[in-house]
Amino acid sequence: MSRTAHIIDDVLGAVGNTPLIRLDRIANEEGLQCNLLGKVEYMSAGGSVKDRIAKRMVEMAEKEGKLVPGHSVVIEPTSGNTGIGLAMACAIKGYSVIITLPNKMSLEKEAALRALGAEVVRTPTEAAWDSPESHIGVAQRLQREIPGGIILDQYRNVNNPLAHEYTTGPEIVEAVTGTPSTESRPSSGKVDVLVAGAGTGGTITGLSRAIKKKHNKECIVLGVDPKGSILAYPDELNTEGSGDQYVVEGIGYDFIPDVLSRDPADVNEWLKTSDEEAFAAVRLLMRREGLLVGGSSGSALSGALRWLRSERGRAVAQTKGANVVVLLPDGIRNYMSKPWFLKMALEAEPSPLARRIADVLKTS
Ligand code: PMP
Numbered sequence: 290m291s292r293t294a295h296i297i298d299d300v301l302g303a304v305g306n307t308p309l310i311r312l313d314r315i316a317n318e319e320g321l322q323c324n325l326l327g328k329v330e331y332m333s334a335g336g337s338v339k340d341r342i343a344k345r346m347v348e349m350a351e352k353e354g355k356l357v358p359g360h361s362v363v364i365e366p367t368s369g370n371t372g373i374g375l376a377m378a379c380a381i382k383g384y385s386v387i388i389t390l391p392n393k394m395s396l397e398k399e400a401a402l403r404a405l406g407a408e409v410v411r412t413p414t415e416a417a418w419d420s421p422e423s424h425i426g427v428a429q430r431l432q433r434e435i436p437g438g439i440i441l442d443q444y445r446n447v448n449n450p451l452a453h454e455y456t457t458g459p460e461i462v463e464a465v466t467g468t469p470s471t472e473s474r475p476s477s478g479k480v481d482v483l484v485a486g487a488g489t490g491g492t493i494t495g496l497s498r499a500i501k502k503k504h505n506k507e508c509i510v511l512g513v514d515p516k517g518s519i520l521a522y523p524d525e526l527n528t529e530g531s532g533d534q535y536v537v538e539g540i541g542y543d544f545i546p547d548v549l550s551r552d553p554a555d556v557n558e559w560l561k562t563s564d565e566e567a568f569a570a571v572r573l574l575m576r577r578e579g580l581l582v583g584g585s586s587g588s589a590l591s592g593a594l595r596w597l598r599s600e601r602g603r604a605v606a607q608t609k610g611a612n613v614v615v616l617l618p619d620g621i622r623n624y625m626s627k628p629w630f631l632k633m634a635l636e637a638e639p640s641p642l643a644r645r646i647a648d649v650l651k652t653s
Contacts, residue, residue: 331620343374369398458499490549
């Protein structure tokens with residue numbers, strides 16, 4: 290539904306309904322015949338794909354009577370974006386919020402959370418997920434001690450994948466099927482390939498279900514997991530760089546969340562990505578497509594391009610009109626002070642134009 294055709298009740302009405310945007314310049318540079326399409330989630334109200342699950346988890350908990358205004362305290366362990374979505378929903382609904390956030394997550398996320406009125410507790414990044422010091426362990430401890438404390442639990446809550454099965458997935462299908470095939474822009478009329486990273490795994494699991502059950506059961510769903518994480522399947526993929534820390538935020542874990550399906554019928558293939566290739570792909574999305582995306586968007590695009598260059602992906606890459614959709618989960622707002630971004634933005638080699646400016650200003 291168009292967002293601008295009517296008055297919206299509150300900010301939750303501006304969650305989701307994000308655009309699917311052609312990445313033609315990158316596709317041309319890569320020599321792709323297929324369509325490369327980005328689902329741009331930073332255009333959701335809270336700035337990420339996780340707004341959708343926050344909204345659904347809160348609304349369903351309210352329906353089930355689990356949230357009581359003036360009493361309930363929503364506590365959630367998150368890499369930040371689910372927290373921002375929850376803090377946004379709870380700001381308008383009047384629930385208190387506590388977010389437990391590993392130290393590696395950006396200051397920008399903490400600032401956004403605090404600005405929305407949430408309390409933020411930082412936890413050691415290196416703490417194992419099941420240790421009492423981890424973001425999950427600390428959230429559980431707080432829930433036991435704080436009256437009204439409730440963990441909606443994105444790692445187990447069925448409303449996480451369902452939010453994507455019911456909103457993100459159908460939006461992608463609607464955009465693809467609603468765009469006619471023309472001579473200059475051929476389209477198969479189907480989602481042929483879908484690429485998404487996994488943190489909780491709710492996005493990729495829900496998207497796969499939406500697309501394979503209701504649209505195209507032959508769709509190839511590709512999961513992206515950073516080196517150092519253990520979410521990829523089969524497990525052998527995770528041996529290289531096992532235990533390594535990675536800078537990219539929001540994807541990868543040291544345990545398999547319940548909401549992630551590693552069934553090859555749901556996620557056909559997994560790709561492991563490095564920080565370097567992720568950040569190079571972020572730069573490409575900014576410079577070539579003008580999209581101010583965050584790090585995990587670069588992971589997803591770099592995985593997609595690597596697969597399209599591979600033996601298995603080449604046939605799709607060379608098929609006119611095949612639709613390859615890449616999920617771009619959040620925006621650069623979350624990472625403006627991170628060294629990887631500042632380096633990319635401010636320490637690039639001076640361009641010929643920059644050198645010309647320097648010359649002009651020196652002589653005049
Ligand atoms: N990218 C970013 C920036 C995220 O915050 C998340 C959520 N953890 C993801 C990707 C992965 O989404 P999901 O939890 O649905 O797998």
